[in-house]
């Protein structure tokens with residue numbers, strides 16, 4: 001089984017008091033985080049999740065609400081909960097230098113001293129997959145801002161697949177990436193399409209029937225979609241929410257109604273063409 005915990009589903013501005021972007025993924029062999037916003041320690045400690053359990057961290061892009069928590073995590077492992085085993089950080093080009101500069105800006109003395117655990121960085125290239133234990137990481141380029149390398153991820157482990165948009169404008173590449181996935185975590189920063197570097201609810205809603213995944217969950221929710229949540233018919237993330245991704249044949253009838261079967265089965269007459277679920 002693969003379990004996803006939403007540590008933070010807020011935008012850069014902490015809309016609605018939500019935590020910055022971060023998602024905990026647990027597979028049979030690895031525990032890792034996707035993105036690491038500055039509120040990471042608060043999110044973990046509120047949920048009573050041991051920060052020491054993390055094997056590695058994946059970063060989607062180098063905006064503060066997605067990687068700004070790394071120095072706080074290093075401080076935790078340096079002083080509060082000393083760590084000895086290695087920590088790996090995988091991210092786009094520039095991750096090593098930007099993270100080190102940020103660490104030095106926030107905690108200059110500690111950042112310049114040796115850490116008590118091996119910290120390994122690896123910069124990933126869109127289109128080149130990487131395997132860590134039972135996790136296959138497939139980064140793909142997303143159109144967010146031109147000055148940074150911005151990536152989404154398709155992550156596969158234990159027969160399950162998760163697609164994460166990172167921050168991005170809408171791209172039909174998401175329809176391709178999400179095909180057959182168990183979960184698509186898609187950013188939804190605005191309700192109306194008025195910020196060209198982000199996805200709006202109008203855009204994702206218009207394509208929801210074309211997205212062939214078992215569960216579509218909107219995240220990175222800005223003030224506007226939160227204010228207009230009554231008008232949203234797709235599932236929205238909440239901080240602390242857990243999503244258990246299991247094989248359809250192993251789920252109970254009750255759960256199956258929430259996690260619909262995907263695949264090439266013929267749909268009943270009149271049924272929706274796509275499989276991304278709308279909220280009841």
Ligand SMILES: [Zn+2]
Pocket residue numbers: 011012021063065066167220
């Ligand atoms: Zn963001």
Ligand SMILES: [Zn+2]
Pocket residue numbers: 061063144167
């Ligand atoms: Zn961003």
